[in-house]
Amino acid sequence: MNPTPIFDPVIHAPGRLQICAILSSVDDAEFAMVRDAIAVSDSVMSKHVKQLEEAGYVAVSKLAAAGRQRTWLSLTAAGRAAFKAHVAELTRLAGVG
Amino acid sequence: MTHERDTHDLNPQDALASIQAARSRVVQSADYPVGYDIAYGGVCALLVAGQGMPGPWSFIVLPIALGGLALMITWWRKRVGWWVNGYSPRRARWVAFGLAAVFLALIGLSLYGKYVGPWWLFIVSGAIGWIAAAFAGRLWMRVWRKEMSEEIG
Numbered sequence: 001m002n003p004t005p006i007f008d009p010v011i012h013a014p015g016r017l018q019i020c021a022i023l024s025s026v027d028d029a030e031f032a033m034v035r036d037a038i039a040v041s042d043s044v045m046s047k048h049v050k051q052l053e054e055a056g057y058v059a060v061s062k063l064a065a066a067g068r069q070r071t072w073l074s075l076t077a078a079g080r081a082a083f084k085a086h087v088a089e090l091t092r093l094a095g096v097g
Numbered sequence: 098m099t100h101e102r103d104t105h106d107l108n109p110q111d112a113l114a115s116i117q118a119a120r121s122r123v124v125q126s127a128d129y130p131v132g133y134d135i136a137y138g139g140v141c142a143l144l145v146a147g148q149g150m151p152g153p154w155s156f157i158v159l160p161i162a163l164g165g166l167a168l169m170i171t172w173w174r175k176r177v178g179w180w181v182n183g184y185s186p187r188r189a190r191w192v193a194f195g196l197a198a199v200f201l202a203l204i205g206l207s208l209y210g211k212y213v214g215p216w217w218l219f220i221v222s223g224a225i226g227w228i229a230a231a232f233a234g235r236l237w238m239r240v241w242r243k244e245m246s247e248e249i250g
Contacts (some may be wrong), residue, residue, distance in 0.1 A: 033178025
């Protein structure tokens with residue numbers, strides 16, 4: 001079923017759009033991997049993640065591995081739905097699909 | 098720097114292009130050695146063959162196989178920094194479903210050998226399971242890569 005197109009300003013900011021794009025293609029991803037993939041600093045990445053987390057779109061978990069704590073991110077069900085709806089709106093606006 | 102803007106000035110075409118660009122970086126990172134396929138095949142071979150093994154071996158190989166699977170997942174997550182369940186992607190999941198069907202048939206073959214004979218059928222099912230899993234792993238990755246490059250939402 002195609003989602004109802006809804007423009008979401010929380011997602012549309014360039015950094016957050018790319019974070020959601022990456023997280024929508026996997027189950028979860030490491031903070032550092034996503035940060036490197038979208039080429040932003042730690043602080044900018046943290047800011048984006050915080051905004052997505054506050055919107056209920058991203059879940060953050062800390063996992064210990066080899067003596068280091070790593071942060072993993074995943075899209076929540078609400079985040080996946082919002083991203084799909086936003087992409088549907090972008091597709092509609094772009095006149096493609 | 099484009100990435101650090103926090104405005105809503107991306108036009109729809111640019112936004113869709115940035116989504117595909119971000120996803121392509123994930124897809125590009127999904128590069129792994131043939132040894133991973135061999136190990137995955139080995140784990141799956143143990144899972145299907147173990148059902149037909151005699152005596153305590155059918156119980157011993159199960160935790161070994163599951164432990165191996167856990168190690169492989171840990172290795173993958175550490176290497177690429179992300180994880181995707183085989184059954185999550187809309188198109189690639191059908192490869193996983195197909196492999197699961199093959200495994201069920203092979204487990205049946207192993208059990209048939211154990212209770213009806215011949216006893217060595219578990220070796221055959223294990224060998225087929227090994228090859229099927231290694232092949233399906235690569236096939237799944239190919240379908241997933243294509244899916245990621247074609248689907249935006």
